[in-house]
Amino acid sequence: MALIVQKFGGTSVGTVERIEQVADKVKRFHEAGDEIVVVVSAMSGETNRLIGLAKQIMEQPDPRELDVMVSTGEQVTIGLLAMALLKRGVQAVSYTGSQVRILTDSAHTKARIQQIDDARIRADLKARKVVVVAGFQGVDEQGNITTLGRGGSDTTGVALAAALKADECQIYTDVDGVYTTDPRVVPQAQRLDKITFEEMLEMASLGSKVLQIRSVEFAGKYNVPLRVLHSFQEGPGTLITLDEEESMEQPIISGIAFNRDEAKLTIRGVPDTPGVAFKILGPISAANIEVDMIVQNVAHDNTTDFTFTVHRNDYQSALEILKRTGVEIGARESVGDTKIAKVSIVGVGMRSHAGVASQMFEALAKESINIQMISTSEIKVSVVIEEKYLELAVRALHTAFELDAPARGAE
Numbered sequence: 001m002a003l004i005v006q007k008f009g010g011t012s013v014g015t016v017e018r019i020e021q022v023a024d025k026v027k028r029f030h031e032a033g034d035e036i037v038v039v040v041s042a043m044s045g046e047t048n049r050l051i052g053l054a055k056q057i058m059e060q061p062d063p064r065e066l067d068v069m070v071s072t073g074e075q076v077t078i079g080l081l082a083m084a085l086l087k088r089g090v091q092a093v094s095y096t097g098s099q100v101r102i103l104t105d106s107a108h109t110k111a112r113i114q115q116i117d118d119a120r121i122r123a124d125l126k127a128r129k130v131v132v133v134a135g136f137q138g139v140d141e142q143g144n145i146t147t148l149g150r151g152g153s154d155t156t157g158v159a160l161a162a163a164l165k166a167d168e169c170q171i172y173t174d175v176d177g178v179y180t181t182d183p184r185v186v187p188q189a190q191r192l193d194k195i196t197f198e199e200m201l202e203m204a205s206l207g208s209k210v211l212q213i214r215s216v217e218f219a220g221k222y223n224v225p226l227r228v229l230h231s232f233q234e235g236p237g238t239l240i241t242l243d244e245e246e247s248m249e250q251p252i253i254s255g256i257a258f259n260r261d262e263a264k265l266t267i268r269g270v271p272d273t274p275g276v277a278f279k280i281l282g283p284i285s286a287a288n289i290e291v292d293m294i295v296q297n298v299a300h301d302n303t304t305d306f307t308f309t310v311h312r313n314d315y316q317s318a319l320e321i322l323k324r325t326g327v328e329i330g331a332r333e334s335v336g337d338t339k340i341a342k343v344s345i346v347g348v349g350m351r352s353h354a355g356v357a358s359q360m361f362e363a364l365a366k367e368s369i370n371i372q373m374i375s376t377s378e379i380k381v382s383v384v385i386e387e388k389y390l391e392l393a394v395r396a397l398h399t400a401f402e403l404d405a406p407a408r409g410a411e
């Protein structure tokens with residue numbers, strides 16, 4: 001008998017029919033003798049719909065009130081799934097985040113889980129009940145409803161699995177595992193049997209939204225066995241593991257991630273004096289804007305150009321701040337560009353291979369794609385390119401690093 005936490009995403013509970021199918025699946029596991037905690041997202045599109053409603057009233061919705069209403073999406077699906085289980089003769093009970101007491105900090109819309117009270121769930125499991133918990137939500141010390149950021153139900157699932165010391169956390173979704181890159185963009189992408197936490201964390205941070213970043217952090221920290229699977233197709237899915245394969249066949253690159261979430265800002269003709277980076281980025285960070293990639297050009301004529309990227313949501317405010325700074329420090333001009341994309345190659349195999357970055361640059365050069373910025377770490381290389389070349393770049397890299405699935409019938 002195992003204790004399993006199963007999380008079902010938005011499309012998997014997107015209609016009443018699908019909720020009934022999920023109930024059939026949960027019932028099968030329960031009948032086999034496992035203890036089951038199910039975490040569900042809101043029906044697909046519902047969270048967006050709720051945010052849209054809020055924005056009709058306030059362009060920048062009040063965060064506390066936004067959490068109050070946006071968390072209702074998950075409250076609907078827990079009730080429906082519990083009913084579908086009861087209808088099938090399975091004892092089930094649903095809980096909101098605050099009923100469980102998933103305690104978070106008070107950072108509305110991006111709260112972090114601090115503690116989970118497992119007493120109620122354990123008692124229910126002992127009584128052979130299936131426990132259905134609302135994903136994405138918690139409650140702070142003062143009793144305010146909080147939410148965990150988009151995609152946060154993954155984190156609820158993993159955090160519950162950690163708190164209950166579950167044997168496995170299964171993330172059920174609309175793809176049958178983690179792929180070498182988003183299979184909706186590259187049809188030749190291949191499912192990975194395994195990926196390390198470290199690689200998955202990079203993939204998620206660099207734009208692969210198949211798992212929320214924090215869920216991977218949590219799983220790594222508490223060593224929760226984590227598997228991504230298709231909700232309605234049988235298969236082994238992808239296991240996220242601690243160990244790196246020592247086999248010779250370890251590919252250099254495990255996956256390619258990309259995002260269109262960033263924007264680029266450049267300040268030109270800055271007098272090149274010590275402290276200039278701080279003068280430019282100090283006011284940006286004081287405004288709570290996170291900076292991702294940074295490039296400072298070699299100076300000539302005693303001036304320098306300085307470029308960095310921020311999240312697109314912060315673009316307008318960052319540009320205004322930069323323009324003010326530019327006037328103060330006597331820069332020539334401050335400009336921005338939102339039509340950029342970031343493409344990254346990720347793999348622990350990179351540690352033992354030189355020349356991976358140049359192989360990446362060569363593949364992009366062959367497609368005449370200009371690289372605007374570069375950043376590297378031990379297990380990833382990221383480049384910023386013009387947004388319109390994003391898909392071409394991802395496909396070219398996928399082929400160059402030999403990640404393409406063999407053509408059907410070619411074997």
Ligand code: ADP
Pocket residue numbers: 008009010011012041151172173174175177178179180181182183184207208209210211255
């Ligand atoms: P859910 O609603 O179940 O949480 P998501 O939409 O959040 O589902 O995540 C699943 C989606 O992630 C897939 O439909 C796929 O398009 C996308 N995705 C992006 N990168 C990858 C990847 N490397 N492997 C698998 N899916 C990916």
Ligand code: ASP
Pocket residue numbers: 009010041042047048073135136149150151152153154
């Ligand atoms: N419903 C939330 C969202 O759409 C949380 C989730 O699905 O994980 O972001």
Ligand code: MG
Pocket residue numbers: 009151154209210211212
């Ligand atoms: Mg998701």
